[in-house]
Amino acid sequence: MRRLTLALAVLGALLLAVFGANARGGQDARAAKEPVTISFWVPFTARELGVINSALAGFHKKYPWITVKSTGNTNPTKLTAAIRGGNAPDAVALFETDTLGAFCSSGAWLDLSSHIKSDKLNMNIFPKTIQNYTAYENKRCALPLLADAYGFYYNKAMLAKAGLKGPPKTLAQLSAYAKRLTVKNADGSIKVLGFNPLMNWYQNSPVHFGPITGATWMKDGKSNLAGDPNWAALLRWQKSLVDWFGYENLIKWQAKAGDEWTSSNAFESGKLAMNLDGEWRTAFVKADAPNISYGTAPHPVSKPSLYGSGFVIGSIMGIPKGSDHEDEAWLLLKYLSTDSKAVTGLSLGLRNVPSTLPTLRNPVLRKDPQFKVFLDIFANPKSSTQPVLKIGAQNQTLFSTFISKWQAGHVASKDLHAGLANVDKQIDAAIGQSGQVP
């Protein structure tokens, strides 16, 4: 009798366990597959928003119970207001990578480490540069949404006319090419400029130019502009070229160069022979000036070992604090960042560099020789990015202001080091004031 009771109890327990587990399992599955709509704010508009929506359709196909409602034209200010107002979207993408420090340090973007760990996401599918600009200190709050690589555009016809074969590879060659390709009007003003050495114009900024001499921003948590001789080398090279053209001549030329983002862009309209720009320009040229004969290459550099590298950055995606569907938002981020079909589609549609190293080898993306150059720059281990700081782009603003004075001739050559040291001092003070611990 006792045995029978025991057997019945064991059987009962087994049945309960099996049915209970089944019931719970069924509930989990139902919960996971319950239709849900998540909101996704992106900075894109018009045609580019359409490309994003196509990728979202692919996501819906893969995860049919998740519908994504996209909203375009977002920016850090809108997102900040939404987070503060408790109306944050479930997931967000931003162009402004330098705001990650503020979003991540404050907890306004969730730390994705637990998701990465539980999904065993191999972060090494992203280049080191991407790993750097998607994290703040030890917190990984973002995944990349494509990437941008900066390289060198040159007008083949102009080079051929001047008897120049192939693009320059060193800064000395670039100076020589720039002088040779420049055409002046009868009054001495510049008609066609070989290369514009002035910073703070179009994509000419210290952050984009730094990698051509291997210059770095920070050392041990402190600004290192004076400490790294590569900055001084870059600025001295740049200033010598500015002086050769004449600062005022360049300013006047710039004033009539045309808007960067329209078909009157100086390179596209033939007013500029060579230029530093991002990979997206290939799409602009195709749309605005399809007949222009141009080539792309890595930017000329100060040391041969650096040739092939460049500046890399990209849009970032995160899950804001207050997201109602964190798990689904994570699936979306992971899909847009790592799914090779999605990444390839986005790369082709937006004409940006794909975010993962395996996708770079996709022959579909490598078909266009001009675009391929940027894929290689992106994959180059010596390519670099900007530091993620709590002060956002304030370090760049302070440095740019100093460079404005330097290139205009308002800082004596002997004072360059002292000037850079003073910019370091300002940046360190701002970092200290922000509460970021070096």
Next chain:
Amino acid sequence: MTSAPVAGALPAAVVRDRRRAKRKAAWRRRGLVLLLMSPWLVGFTVFFAYPLVMSAYLSFTHYDLLSAPKWVGTANYRYLFEQDQQVWPAVKNTLWLMVVFVPAQVLCAFGLATMLTRARYGAGVFRTIFYLPALAPTVAATLGFVYLLNPGTGPVNVVLEHLGIPTPLWFDSPQWAKPSLVLLGLWGIGTMMIIFLAALIDVPRHLYESASLDGANAWQRMRWVTLPSISPVILFAVVIGVIDSLQYFTQAYVAAAIASGQAASEGPTSAGYPEDSTLFYPVLLYLQAFSYFNMGYASAMTMLLLVVALTVTVLILRSSRLWVFYAGARR
């Protein structure tokens, strides 16, 4: 011993009742006044008093807009006065604007209004023409000026070149950027001009007639009749001009972005272009608050701005006792 009631005095109960009724009426009056003032009171509390108190509090905190403010004592003020090297150029630029633009604005508005009072024909047409720029949206007007003063293709430099006059770089030159903004500001003085026009028209004619009979010439009539009569309007124009120059933002921000050729680029690196010459105090304040997420420090900057604005306004109002005359007043 009880004192006899004073002849004609009311009984104590009646006095009490009357007092109570009076108090009640006073409270009712106060209630009505409060009721009538309530829209303003609500607006004042929500949009002025609360933000002011919060700004004062936040100025002693580290606040990034996204996480809770953290008390840092006077650290923001110490950074403001001792470490932030952008503050002094921003203060200098703002002072420059105050010293140059405010008098220029008052003089031009007054001059235009004076000319319009004397126009015999087409006064209405001229008034409309001079007022029209004031209707242009600030951003559009700034874009227009950046185009007009473009050193490479702008019509102004084309004309100057034809006349053999040196052509400035305007918004691209640290020396000319602020004067270019002043030109833009003077182009849009229509509102100020209309106020001066109304004041000039309001000056009693008989004062001019008396002055003429006393042998006063045009300058003396202006000095002793016109200016004293419109001095309250001049005071108003100066105070408003000073406050506007302390809050000068949109034109400087837009002009710097367009002239630098980085209007659509990411980041705030074009603010102050060229060489911080258009970095006005409110521009720096905006960058700190909304580009660098440094709202605690921006609040400290705001408190300083408030103190400066109050001080300058009080000084102007104090000085006005010496030069402003109100009709009917003893001086």
